[in-house]
Amino acid sequence: MNGNGRPALELRSLSKSFKEKKTGRTLEVLSGLDIEVRPGRLTCIVGPSGCGKTTLLRVMGGLEAPTSGEVFLGGKPVRGPGPDRGMVFQEYALFPWRTVLRNVTFGLALKGIPAREARERAEVYLGTVGLSGCEDLYPRELSGGMKQRVAIARTLAVEPSVLLMDEPFASLDAQTRNGMQEFLVDLWMRTGTTIVFVTHSVDEAVFLGQDIIGLSRRPARIVERLENTLGYPRTRTDPEFTGLRARILEYLVKEMAMERKI
Amino acid sequence: MKKWKVLSPLIVLALWQLLAGLGLLGKSTPTPVEVAQGIYQLTVTGFPPGYRLPGHIAASLGRVLLGFGMATLFAVPLGILMGWSPAFDNALDPLVEVVRPVPPLAWLPLALTWFGLGMFSSAFLIFLGAFFPIVLNTVSGVKSVDPYLVEAARTLGAGEATVLARVLAPAALPSIITGMRIGVGIGWMTVIAAEMVGVKSGYGLGYMILTARDVARFDYVVAGMVVIGVIGFLMDRLIKAAEKRVLRWR
Numbered sequence: 377m378n379g380n381g382r383p384a385l386e387l388r389s390l391s392k393s394f395k396e397k398k399t400g401r402t403l404e405v406l407s408g409l410d411i412e413v414r415p416g417r418l419t420c421i422v423g424p425s426g427c428g429k430t431t432l433l434r435v436m437g438g439l440e441a442p443t444s445g446e447v448f449l450g451g452k453p454v455r456g457p458g459p460d461r462g463m464v465f466q467e468y469a470l471f472p473w474r475t476v477l478r479n480v481t482f483g484l485a486l487k488g489i490p491a492r493e494a495r496e497r498a499e500v501y502l503g504t505v506g507l508s509g510c511e512d513l514y515p516r517e518l519s520g521g522m523k524q525r526v527a528i529a530r531t532l533a534v535e536p537s538v539l540l541m542d543e544p545f546a547s548l549d550a551q552t553r554n555g556m557q558e559f560l561v562d563l564w565m566r567t568g569t570t571i572v573f574v575t576h577s578v579d580e581a582v583f584l585g586q587d588i589i590g591l592s593r594r595p596a597r598i599v600e601r602l603e604n605t606l607g608y609p610r611t612r613t614d615p616e617f618t619g620l621r622a623r624i625l626e627y628l629v630k631e632m633a634m635e636r637k638i
Numbered sequence: 639m640k641k642w643k644v645l646s647p648l649i650v651l652a653l654w655q656l657l658a659g660l661g662l663l664g665k666s667t668p669t670p671v672e673v674a675q676g677i678y679q680l681t682v683t684g685f686p687p688g689y690r691l692p693g694h695i696a697a698s699l700g701r702v703l704l705g706f707g708m709a710t711l712f713a714v715p716l717g718i719l720m721g722w723s724p725a726f727d728n729a730l731d732p733l734v735e736v737v738r739p740v741p742p743l744a745w746l747p748l749a750l751t752w753f754g755l756g757m758f759s760s761a762f763l764i765f766l767g768a769f770f771p772i773v774l775n776t777v778s779g780v781k782s783v784d785p786y787l788v789e790a791a792r793t794l795g796a797g798e799a800t801v802l803a804r805v806l807a808p809a810a811l812p813s814i815i816t817g818m819r820i821g822v823g824i825g826w827m828t829v830i831a832a833e834m835v836g837v838k839s840g841y842g843l844g845y846m847i848l849t850a851r852d853v854a855r856f857d858y859v860v861a862g863m864v865v866i867g868v869i870g871f872l873m874d875r876l877i878k879a880a881e882k883r884v885l886r887w888r
Binding site for chain 1: 885
């Protein structure tokens with residue numbers, strides 16, 4: 377958490393268009409986004425389904441190049457993916473042929489960290505996500521929540537300056553999902569990592585986010601920016617929580633209604 | 639139900655023994671007992687005399703291993719490249735698709751002029767027989783790798799070489815092994831045919847069968863067939879067992 381006020385991640389008038397293969401038309405997905413992600417904070421990006429949230433996160437991660445505008449990480453322009461921006465995918469994306477431990481050491485080996493040190497570090501991070509003792513299991517032997525924790529440990533282990541999470545809990549059942557949200561808050565408070573968390577769930581955004589950015593329907597523009605000052609752990613029945621959720625829902629409903637009219 | 643696995647071959651053997659013993663299958667067809675004696679004689683005295691069964695088996699297996707090994711060595715990296723790069727795929731796929739339907743034996747005349755009589759000619763034919771199933775299975779294996787795995791690797795700091803060696807290759811391994819199983823089976827069939835037409839070195843199961851036919855020793859012919867069948871079966875089982883070990887993550 378550097379205190380020099382420079383954003384950890386910065387997007388300047390970022391736009392992204394795709395060419396549709398069938399029609400040859402250009403489809404604008406992101407339209408002139410300016411976002412500053414402050415270091416050490418948990419930022420949630422929320423928007424209607426199909427609005428381009430995932431594309432936005434992929435551009436931040438360097439998996440997609442913007443059509444115009446730029447992404448800066450700690451002031452330096454981002455070109456392509458790299459271990460300085462860790463990504464956690466909805467689909468977990470664990471390597472099924474590697475054990476839990478060897479999934480976590482994958483990125484460490486690429487950094488040139490010697491095997492023994494990598495192993496120790498991986499064990500520490502597996503402990504951090506509460507999976508000590510699962511080192512030698514294969515991903516197929518894990519539940520969805522455990523898989524996602526392995527994926528988080530794997531990403532954290534390379535010590536990225538930003539953790540980018542793309543609806544990481546969306547394929548989990550409701551109960552596991554709530555547990556994982558609590559787990560993430562706890563993990564973030566312990567590690568102080570800068571997190572950008574994309575979700576279509578307003579409830580999730582309000583439960584997790586300090587900074588909440590609301591996107592419009594496609595092409596995504598920023599229509600809502602607010603700071604959620606509620607302390608952690610948050611209670612969903614808290615009137616302030618429900619108020620905030622209602623406020624964001626209202627804009628989302630408006631966005632969806634507009635979509636239907638078009 | 640499991641007892642049928644043992645019972646049905648026994649019934650077939652009994653029927654065979656009965657019919658052949660009564661001379662109902664033509665006078666050339668040996669009975670199972672004669673075949674068993676044939677296998678024994680092949681092992682002890684050999685045919686042609688002095689050329690014993692283990693030598694025939696070793697010669698055929700050696701040719702298959704050489705041809706199949708070379709096929710794997712070339713086909714797996716090529717298949718990974720073709721699966722990974724559309725440019726490679728577009729450039730090589732037409733060539734593969736045109737050469738693939740040519741039966742390996744059709745190459746024999748050319749193979750003989752290139753490699754001469756012997757080990758390398760038949761190994762070359764086996765190479766051709768095993769090569770294509772391995773390439774095609776590798777390509778389809780690589781193409782069906784979950785793109786998220788590749789992206790996850792990239793965000794963890796992997797470059798192209800690492801993606802190829804550490805993600806695409808292991809992710810495609812189940813398909814690669816399937817291709818190898820098909821390839822070794824085709825290679826084994828090819829070696830027998832190749833030895834029948836092209837190899838006159840004295841050793842080889844195909845060569846032995848053909849020589850036995852020339853002198854009307856049908857007990858040796860069928861003995862050879864039985865040995866070919868059993869070895870083919872064992873090779874398949876061996877790869878299956880290896881597969882189970884290598885792919886225990888599945």
